[in-house]
Amino acid sequence: MQVLVTGAAGFLGSHLTDRLLAEGHTVLGVDNLSTGDAENLAHLANEPRFRFELRDICLPFDPGQSTTSSTLLPRPVRPSIFAWPSRPSAWAP
Numbered sequence: 001m002q003v004l005v006t007g008a009a010g011f012l013g014s015h016l017t018d019r020l021l022a023e024g025h026t027v028l029g030v031d032n033l034s035t036g037d038a039e040n041l042a043h044l045a046n047e048p049r050f051r052f053e054l055r056d057i058c059l060p061f062d063p064g065q066s067t068t069s070s071t072l073l074p075r076p077v078r079p080s081i082f083a084w085p086s087r088p089s090a091w092a093p
């Protein structure tokens with residue numbers, strides 16, 4: 001399955017990503033790094049089934065028209081996993 005993980009650089013999102021990859025899925029991780037840390041995904045730098053997009057998930061985007069290679073995640077991508085900011089201060093616009 002191809003899975004979109006929002007908040008992929010966060011605590012929950014990075015562990016979800018690891019789990020999904022371990023189960024054989026292909027993952028597009030999206031994060032604006034507002035509270036997350038790209039270091040949480042650094043170990044996936046050479047993982048061919050993982051791709052990271054630095055962007056705000058509140059803004060529309062087409063996962064099939066990404067700024068990096070789209071060959072790993074042709075449309076449609078099923079947005080089935082969501083991670084949210086854990087700190088209320090991060091919820092403010």
Ligand SMILES: NC(=O)c1ccc[n+]([C@@H]2O[C@H](COP(=O)([O-])OP(=O)(O)OC[C@H]3O[C@@H](n4cnc5c(N)ncnc54)[C@H](O)[C@@H]3O)[C@@H](O)[C@H]2O)c1
Pocket residue numbers: 006007008009010011012013030031032033034035036037055056057058083084085086087090
């Ligand atoms: N070592 C630990 O035990 C540990 C470490 C960190 C967090 N925690 C706890 O884990 C719980 C859950 O943490 P979490 O993973 O939900 O929080 P998180 O802040 O780690 O993850 C949320 C992610 O969503 C991203 N994000 C927020 N708004 C976004 C947007 N509009 N577009 C794209 N990305 C966006 C953030 O940058 C972040 O990476 C909390 O209770 C936290 O305190 C535990």
